[in-house]
Amino acid sequence: MINILDKSKCNGCHACYSVCPKKCIKMVADVEGFLYPQVDSKECINCGKCVKVCPILNSEKPDLTQPNAYAIVNKRDDVLKRSSSGGVFYALATATIEKNGVVFGATFNKDGQVEHSFIDSEHDVWKIMGSKYAQSKIGSSFILAKDFLDNGREVLFVGTPCQIGGLRAFLGKEYENLLCVDIVCHGVPSPKLWDKYVKYQEDKHGSKTVQISFRDKSTGWRAYSMKFEFENGKVYQKPHEEDAYMRLFLSNVCLRPSCHDCYFKGEKRLSDITLADCWGVERILGEKDDDKGVSLTLTHTKKGENALQSLFNSCQTRKVDLDKAIKENPSAIRSTIPHKDREEFFANMDLSILKSAKKYAPYKIGLKERLARLLKKIGEK
Ligand SMILES: Cc1cc2nc3c(=O)[nH]c(=O)nc-3n(C[C@H](O)[C@H](O)[C@H](O)COP(=O)(O)OP(=O)(O)OC[C@H]3O[C@@H](n4cnc5c(N)ncnc54)[C@H](O)[C@@H]3O)c2cc1C
Numbered sequence: 001m002i003n004i005l006d007k008s009k010c011n012g013c014h015a016c017y018s019v020c021p022k023k024c025i026k027m028v029a030d031v032e033g034f035l036y037p038q039v040d041s042k043e044c045i046n047c048g049k050c051v052k053v054c055p056i057l058n059s060e061k062p063d064l065t066q067p068n069a070y071a072i073v074n075k076r077d078d079v080l081k082r083s084s085s086g087g088v089f090y091a092l093a094t095a096t097i098e099k100n101g102v103v104f105g106a107t108f109n110k111d112g113q114v115e116h117s118f119i120d121s122e123h124d125v126w127k128i129m130g131s132k133y134a135q136s137k138i139g140s141s142f143i144l145a146k147d148f149l150d151n152g153r154e155v156l157f158v159g160t161p162c163q164i165g166g167l168r169a170f171l172g173k174e175y176e177n178l179l180c181v182d183i184v185c186h187g188v189p190s191p192k193l194w195d196k197y198v199k200y201q202e203d204k205h206g207s208k209t210v211q212i213s214f215r216d217k218s219t220g221w222r223a224y225s226m227k228f229e230f231e232n233g234k235v236y237q238k239p240h241e242e243d244a245y246m247r248l249f250l251s252n253v254c255l256r257p258s259c260h261d262c263y264f265k266g267e268k269r270l271s272d273i274t275l276a277d278c279w280g281v282e283r284i285l286g287e288k289d290d291d292k293g294v295s296l297t298l299t300h301t302k303k304g305e306n307a308l309q310s311l312f313n314s315c316q317t318r319k320v321d322l323d324k325a326i327k328e329n330p331s332a333i334r335s336t337i338p339h340k341d342r343e344e345f346f347a348n349m350d351l352s353i354l355k356s357a358k359k360y361a362p363y364k365i366g367l368k369e370r371l372a373r374l375l376k377k378i379g380e381k
């Protein structure tokens with residue numbers, strides 16, 4: 001049976017939990033707030049399926065091919081505004097739904113926690129749109145996706161590379177009606193930290209949250225903001241480098257241990273398509289960038305390539321040089337180095353979020369930049 005001795009070797013993908021015939025594996029949060037499998041040994045029949053399915057313990061990768069790389073922008077301005085980068089996910093999701101398909105991805109539950117869920121109506125695509133920077137709980141999504149696939153429905157499954165690795169291992173065979181999409185993944189922060197941040201915001205604003213955006217583009221694609229909207233009409237919005245939670249995320253102090261030695265990163269992937277921000281687009285394409293958002297999109301399989309080609313009506317697609325694009329986005333291939341005080345940060349989780357951010361991810365902004373921002377603000381008035 002599965003027994004986690006080294007936490008850096010478990011990404012929490014839920015494949016073992018999903019495959020257990022006795023349903024005797026629970027995913028339990030550790031002190032840092034990350035989920036790990038825990039077996040009820042009284043119920044376990046020692047079938048070994050959980051060990052066999054684990055994509056890290058059985059780390060033999062199939063032969064993977066070199067991807068094609070594209071810079072893609074959704075032609076609809078309203079879609080682009082709500083998408084983190086270039087709105088490719090929206091185009092893929094609506095194309096799946098048009099074929100009576102089902103779309104799995106990360107959503108918020110009623111308490112603002114991030115978890116995987118599915119939708120099958122265009123009206124609901126917005127629930128899955130947008131990057132959510134906390135580890136998304138898979139729950140029963142692999143099991144549900146398999147049911148849909150076995151019943152012949154088209155399934156689009158979007159997740160982190162390790163979630164796609166877990167899904168593929170759980171399914172154990174190729175499905176013609178499955179399209180797997182992963183993202184370039186910096187790493188995932190602790191869901192416990194995210195919970196704490198949502199509670200802090202709700203207490204501060206005296207109201208429940210109705211909408212959250214980690215990537216609000218009203219301040220630009222590159223200078224995106226964290227935004228909360230509350231039931232009482234109040235709004236919190238701060239540029240990401242000023243927001244306490246985003247600073248902690250980007251400083252690598254609060255990421256899952258497996259993210260510092262990620263087995264799933266690389267140019268070649270287990271997914272059909274990889275989505276990312278096309279950072280450095282002006283250098284990659286040699287033209288001015290309008291700061292509305294562009295998706296770097298990699299296709300790894302014929303199926304992925306076909307799915308992308310079918311979006312020509314809704315998206316502007318240009319082929320780009322893979323090496324140049326990866327150079328601008330090292331998270332695609334390289335694991336993040338842990339913050340030197342990572343252990344101390346988690347040992348001090350009872351500190352307020354503002355104090356934690358001040359201590360472990362201080363906001364550093366030069367005098368020149370501060371002046372430029374002040375002048376911009378004055379100019380806007
Ligand atoms: C935790 C995380 C780290 C990332 N790190 C990088 C990075 O370092 N560099 C980079 O270029 N891009 C990164 N991305 C990807 C990028 O932010 C965009 O998600 C991507 O470009 C797709 O944008 P879009 O406009 O096509 O789609 P959007 O409409 O923004 O859709 C986002 C898609 O991502 C999925 N998703 C959102 N949150 C999660 C989550 N927590 N877990 C699993 N799936 C999720 C949703 O289901 C949705 O399908 C990261 C995304 C996440 C979630």
Ligand code: SF4
Pocket residue numbers: 001002019020021022023024025039043044045046047048049050051
């Ligand atoms: S060995 Fe079999 S029964 Fe036991 S936990 Fe693993 S999958 Fe479940």
Ligand code: SF4
Pocket residue numbers: 002009010011012013014015016017037053054055056057166
């Ligand atoms: S299958 Fe996934 S959740 Fe289970 S032990 Fe392996 S990596 Fe962890």
Ligand code: SF4
Pocket residue numbers: 011160161162163185186187188256258259260262263264265
């Ligand atoms: S960095 Fe790797 S291990 Fe961490 S969430 Fe992303 S894909 Fe999974």
